[in-house]
Structure formats: C-alpha cells, structure tokens
Amino acid sequence: xxxxxxAQTEISVVEKEDVTLDCVYETxxxxxxxxxxxxxxxxxxxxxxxxxxxxxxNEISGRYSWNFQKSTSSFNFTxxxxxxxxSAVYFCALSEGGSEKLVFGKGTKLTVNP
Amino acid sequence: xxEVTQTPSHxxxxxxxxxxxxxxxxxxxxxxxxxxQILGQKVEFLVSFYxxxxxxxxxxxxxxxxxxxxxxxxxxxxxRSTKLEDSAMYFCASSAGPKGARxxxxxxxxxxxxx
Numbered sequence: 186x187x188x189x190x191x192a193q194t195e196i197s198v199v200e201k202e203d204v205t206l207d208c209v210y211e212t213x214x215x216x217x218x219x220x221x222x223x224x225x226x227x228x229x230x231x232x233x234x235x236x237x238x239x240x241x242x243n244e245i246s247g248r249y250s251w252n253f254q255k256s257t258s259s260f261n262f263t264x265x266x267x268x269x270x271x272s273a274v275y276f277c278a279l280s281e282g283g284s285e286k287l288v289f290g291k292g293t294k295l296t297v298n299p
Numbered sequence: 300x301x302e303v304t305q306t307p308s309h310x311x312x313x314x315x316x317x318x319x320x321x322x323x324x325x326x327x328x329x330x331x332x333x334x335x336q337i338l339g340q341k342v343e344f345l346v347s348f349y350x351x352x353x354x355x356x357x358x359x360x361x362x363x364x365x366x367x368x369x370x371x372x373x374x375x376x377x378x379r380s381t382k383l384e385d386s387a388m389y390f391c392a393s394s395a396g397p398k399g400a401r402x403x404x405x406x407x408x409x410x411x412x413x414x
Binding site for chain 2: 217218220222227228229230231232235237276278280281282283284285286287288289290291292
C-alpha cells in the first residue's frame with residue numbers, strides 16, 4: 186500500500202534561514218511519481234514539482250531544491266533564504282504507476298517570520 | 300496561464316440536501332479528479348474520470364456521490380443527500396496525462412458546509 190509520511194507537523198523559521206521539509210514514502214511499485222504542492226493561507230493547492238521513480242537527479246528551481254533518494258525512500262524539499270511569502274502548508278504526494286490517485290502526506294506548516 | 304476554476308467558492312447546505320459542485324478543467328486536459336480536505340487534515344482522493352467514465356474511485360466515493368461531464372467544459376460532483384461529515388473543502392483537478400505521468404493542477408476549491 187502506498188503511504189506518505191511528513192513527520193514535521195509545523196516548522197517556524199526566521200526570514201533568510203534555510204529550511205528543509207522532509208518526506209518519506211512507501212510503495213511496492215517500481216514505477217511511481219512524487220510531487221510537492223504548496224497550500225498558502227488562501228487555500229488553493231499549487232503544484233511545485235513532479236519526479237518519476239527513474240529519475241533521481243536532484244532539481245533546483247530558484248530558491249527551491251529537491252533531493253530524491255530512493256535508497257532512503259525520501260523526497261525532501263529545501264527552501265533557501267526563506268521569505269515570508271513562503272509561509273504555507275506544504276504537501277508531499279505519491280502516485281503509483283498503475284493508479285490515478287495522488288496520496289498526500291499530512292502536510293508541514295511552514296511559518297516564516299520577518 | 301490556464302487554470303482550473305470552481306464554483307461556488309462556498310456552499311452552505313442543510314443535512315439531507317443535494318449539492319452540485321462545479322469545475323471547469325484546463326481546456327486541453329483529458330483527465331479529471333475530485334479530492335476533498337476536511338479542515339486541518341490531509342487531502343484525500345475521491346474519484347478520477349476519463350473518457351466519460353470513472354477510471355478509479357476511493358472507498359469514500361460511495362453511492363451518495365456521482366460525477367458527470369455534462370458538456371465539453373464542465374465537470375461536476377454531486378452529493379445526493381449530504382451529511383454533516385461531508386463538510387470539507389472539495390478540490391477539482393485536471394491533468395494532461397494519466398496515472399502520475401503528468402502533474403495534476405488543482406482549482407481553488409469549494410468549501411462545503413453542511414448544517
């Protein structure tokens with residue numbers, strides 16, 4: 186069965202600090218996809234990134250970077266030089282290759298204080 | 300930039316009433332989804348829809364729920380007889396490809412309150 190664990194319920198940092206959000210997943214499939222979504226206080230879900238299980242290359246997009254490690258079943262998300270606008274709930278999600286659904290973790294609430 | 304839209308943004312209904320939540324997916328997407336998020340909890344999959352039929356559904360999606368694509372643009376979720384526990388944010392999503400091969404883009408959600 187597929188499962189996503191985000192052990193950090195809430196994180197609070199001061200602006201300009203770096204912060205890493207952890208995501209650990211479980212799946213029996215060899216083909217799967219991993220995602221990160223951002224949910225700001227306004228409530229919508231904003232897509233950030235998608236990775237497939239065959240591509241372990243880390244990715245950087247501006248201040249955001251993602252570290253995918255199959256050996257530890259982790260897909261961690263780092264925000265460098267955090268800003269107040271980064272304050273949101275961040276969800277990690279998993280889709281097994283044969284399934285339509287996204288299985289979400291419980292989310293990590295990030296608060297960036299000025 | 301194309302986006303998924305949902306109406307209404309907030310719906311209040313009495314227990315036992317029927318509600319229809321509406322979504323307009325991104326125009327060139329073929330795969331459609333409904334999820335829900337009970338306040339403060341994680342996002343849960345309800346149903347996926349492709350080629351005018353349900354392709355996958357969760358155990359939450361029982362006989363009280365139905366989905367429809369009544370025309371070329373709208374995608375609806377109907378709850379026949381609402382219960383208090385149906386109170387949640389309902390998100391519609393669409394994708395250009397199936398089964399995680401392409402990302403799902405979410406609408407802003409409809410907050411359903413059942414009293």
